[in-house]
Amino acid sequence: MTIKILVTGGTFDKEYMELTGELIFKNTHVPEMLKLARCRTDIKIRTLMMIDSLEMTEYHRNSILEKCKNSKEDKIIITHGTDTMAKTAQYLGSQIKDKTIVLTGALVPYAFGSSDGLFNLGSALAFVQSLPNGVYIAMNGRYFSYENVRKNKATGEFEEIHYNDTE
Amino acid sequence: MTIKILVTGGTFDKEYMELTGELIFKNTHVPEMLKLARCRTDIKIRTLMMIDSLEMTEYHRNSILEKCKNSKEDKIIITHGTDTMAKTAQYLGSQIKDKTIVLTGALVPYAFGSSDGLFNLGSALAFVQSLPNGVYIAMNGRYFSYENVRKNKATGEFEEIHYNDTE
Amino acid sequence: MTIKILVTGGTFDKEYMELTGELIFKNTHVPEMLKLARCRTDIKIRTLMMIDSLEMTEYHRNSILEKCKNSKEDKIIITHGTDTMAKTAQYLGSQIKDKTIVLTGALVPYAFGSSDGLFNLGSALAFVQSLPNGVYIAMNGRYFSYENVRKNKATGEFEEIHYNDTE
C-alpha cells in the first residue's frame, strides 16, 4: 500500500524570511517531518503548488481534483491552508467517491516552535489508512466528513455543521 | 465519544534532570502535547505508572489489563515504553476483544527537540477512532495488530512478524 | 551590580498570531529567556514600547534616551529591531558617555525554532559587563561602536563602516 501526499502550501509550510521579516514559502517540510516521525509507511510526495489557501481559485481546485482522480494510489493526503480547506474538501468530495482522501494543515507553521503540524500529519496518515472511501478533514485530533465541516473563524478550530430542518 | 489515555511512562515522558545528568520521570507531557495539537476530542487522561518498559512486570501488565477492562470508555490509548510494548499488546490482546486499544510511545523523549512523540500521539488518536475493536500498536506511521508485531532492536522500528508454515 | 534591560520590541519579540497568520507583539520573551539561560546576574527589565524598529520615530528615540540618562544603573541593554538599530545607537552614543549601553536584537523571532536571539542576549549581557563606557551594538557574535556600524541589508549582518580620506 502506497500513500500519496499532495502538497499545496498553507500555514503548514510557511517559513520566516529573515531579510524581510515576511512569511514565505520555500520547499515543503513534509519529508523532514516524516523523517523525524521515523515514518515507515510507503509514501510518495508531490508538490502541486505552494500557496496560501485564501489565494486558491477554481483553477487550483480543479488541478487538485485531476491529480486525485489520476492518482494510482487510492489513499491520498492533501496538505492545505486552513482558511479554505473545507471548501476544497467539498469540491473534491462531491466528485470523488472511490478513494480515501484526507486534507490536513496547521494553525502554526511547522518551522516554528509550537506547531500542531506534526500531530496533524500523524493523525492524517492514520486516518487515510483506516477510514472508508470518502473525503475528510483531519484537524484538532478529529476527522470530519467533507459534507458538514467548517473552520470556526473565532476559535480557529474545525467543527461540524449541524443542519436543522427549519433552517 | 470519550477517549481514555492511560499513561505508563516510557521514553515518551522522560526528562533530563540537570543536576544529575540522568533521564528521569516527572509528570506526563500528554496534556501539554494535546494542547499544542489544539486537540478537541473528548479525552480523559490517567497516569497508571511512570516506568521504563523494561521494568514492567506481570503485576504492572495485570494492572493495565484491569484498568482497560473496567474502563467505561471503549476507545483507549496506552502510552508505553517501546522495549516491551509488543509484549503488553499481546497480553492485552489475548484477553480484551470488545474495545479498541492502541499502544504508542516514542523513540526520543517529547521534551527533547527531535521527538517522534507528537506525531505518534496524533496517529494513535486517529487509529483509536477509526479501527475496529482489537489491540494495536501505532508506531512509525503504521498500525500493527497485537498478534504479529515486534520491535526490531537493530533499527528501533516496529515490524510485522511473518510466520511461515515450515518454521 | 545591576543590569537594566530596556525592551523596545523588534523581531526578537515577535510572535505568530494563529487566528490571522500575522506576526504580532504580545509580551516580551526576555524573562523566559533569562530563566532558560539559568542567568544569575541581577537584572531589571522594563518594557518601553513594543514596536517594529521601522516605526521608530524621533519621539521614541528621545524616550529611550531619557530612560537611559535617568537610569540609576550604568549598564544597560536595549532590545531593538535590527532595521534601525544602528540609527538608535548613534542617537544615544552622541549624547551618553558615562554608561555602557549595548543594543541587541534578532534576525528571527525567539519564539520560532531557529532564532539567534538567545545567543545575542548572552553576548549582550557579557559585553555590557566587560566593555568600557560607550554605546555598542552586539550582533553576529561581535560588538560594534555606535560610530561606525550599519546593517548590511543584502546579508542581514552588521558590519563596520570604513571611512576613507578620499570619500
Add this chain to the structure above:
Amino acid sequence: MTIKILVTGGTFDKEYMELTGELIFKNTHVPEMLKLARCRTDIKIRTLMMIDSLEMTEYHRNSILEKCKNSKEDKIIITHGTDTMAKTAQYLGSQIKDKTIVLTGALVPYAFGSSDGLFNLGSALAFVQSLPNGVYIAMNGRYFSYENVRKNKATGEFEEIHYNDTE
C-alpha cells in the same frame, strides 16, 4: 583577530541515543550553533576530546594546557563539562597568564529543547573578546576568575568562593 574554540565534551554536546536510551557523544554541535547565531567572528574549532568532565584526568588537563600554550590565538574558548570545570580553570589559570581563556558549558544538552548552551556560547564569545588576559568561567550570564569559583552542587549554579581570614 581569530578566536580558537577547543571542544572537550560535557553536557553541552551530549545527545540522546535512541536505540539504547543512553546519552552519548557524537560530533560537537558548536559549528551548527555558530551558524544559528549568524556568528561572523573569525573562529577556529578544534575537538580535543569528547568526554564527561567527571572522567577528566590529569592527563586530559595537561593536554588542554599544552593546546592553549601552543595556540597561535590568544583568545580561547573551552567547552567543558560543568562538574570539574572549576578544577580545569584553576589548572590552566595558574600556568597561563598571557592569554584570555574562557571555559563554558551547559546544564542541559544543546540538542534538547531547553538548553542554556546557546546563551552560554554567546556569553563566552563576548567575554573572550572583551576581558583582559586571564582564565575565566562564563556561566549563568556571569564571568568568574579561575581563582575563586565553584559549582554549587545543590543548585547547579556557579558562584564565587569567599575566603575568610579565619578559615
